[in-house]
Amino acid sequence: MxxxxxxxxxxxxxxxxxxxxxxxxxxxxxxxxxxxxxxxxxxxxxxxxxxxxxxxxxxxxxxxxxxxxxxxxxxxxxVLSPAWTTDWLTEEARAKLAAYGVAPPTHRAADGPVGLTLSVRCPQCGSPDTRESSRFGSTACKSLWICQSCREPFDHFKTL
The missing domain is CATH 3.30.300.130 (Fe-S cluster assembly (FSCA))
Known part of the structure; x- marks a missing residue:
């Protein structure tokens, strides 16, 4: 080594x-x-x-x-350039975030239109029936969502 x-x-x-x-x-x-x-x-x-x-x-x-x-x-x-994106998260990080109760961001397409997040899967019960409660969650890089199925609030790591 x-x-x-x-x-x-x-x-x-x-x-x-x-x-x-x-x-x-x-x-x-x-x-x-x-x-x-x-x-x-x-x-x-x-x-x-x-x-x-x-x-x-x-x-x-x-x-x-x-x-x-x-x-x-x-x-x-x-180092500010290139700017960090959520695509730099490892798959292990995405799994750890979900297990911690934070919905991980989705992958962005390298080319083409920017996707619009209409729903985030609940990290507690897996339901896609969620809604954004606040654009800012416990930190500025997360937003606050609420699951309509299990009624639990959760953070979503914003896609950047």
């Missing part, structure tokens, strides 16, 4: 502070991890949206996690 691979594996364990069931690797925001010959680690991450308040916490968690693993110099860079 190369040093960079080890640094990546350590960085990949950092969880999202707003969705603690998924790691930053699961979310696809961990872009690159490099280590130079003097043991300095450089991590690149992309925010899920401009102004995401979790990014400073993620930066701090990355520095703490890598320092605890023995890396003395850790630098975290925010």
């Amino acid at each position: 190369t040093a960079t691979t080890r640094a990546w594996e350590v960085a990949a364990t950092v969880v999202d502070p707003e969705l603690p069931v998924v790691t930053i690797e699961d979310l696809g925001i961990l872009r690159d991890v490099t280590e130079d010959d003097q043991g300095r680690v450089h991590v690149q991450i992309t925010p899920t949206y401009s102004g995401c308040p979790a990014m400073e916490t993620i930066r701090h968690d990355l520095v703490d996690t890598l320092t605890t693993a023995g890396y003395q110099h850790v630098d975290v860079e925010f």
Whole structure:
């Protein structure tokens, strides 16, 4: 295992502070991890949206996690281009979100028209008979939905 691979594996364990069931690797925001010959680690991450308040916490968690693993110099860079999309979520992240009670976003088509979300399947009972209650949920990247079948509220991770 190369040093960079080890640094990546350590960085990949950092969880999202707003969705603690998924790691930053699961979310696809961990872009690159490099280590130079003097043991300095450089991590690149992309925010899920401009102004995401979790990014400073993620930066701090990355520095703490890598320092605890023995890396003395850790630098975290925010990379804004290309912009993150929900297509970067791993299938494992989608499954973890659903199990956590957050409806994962649908995949976007690479070409063609942008799809319109009319209904989101309830992560509790699986019913498509749901309605959006609020465009903003517990965080700005989620919206609040209510299932008409089981009457449970749930967050939906917005498609970006």
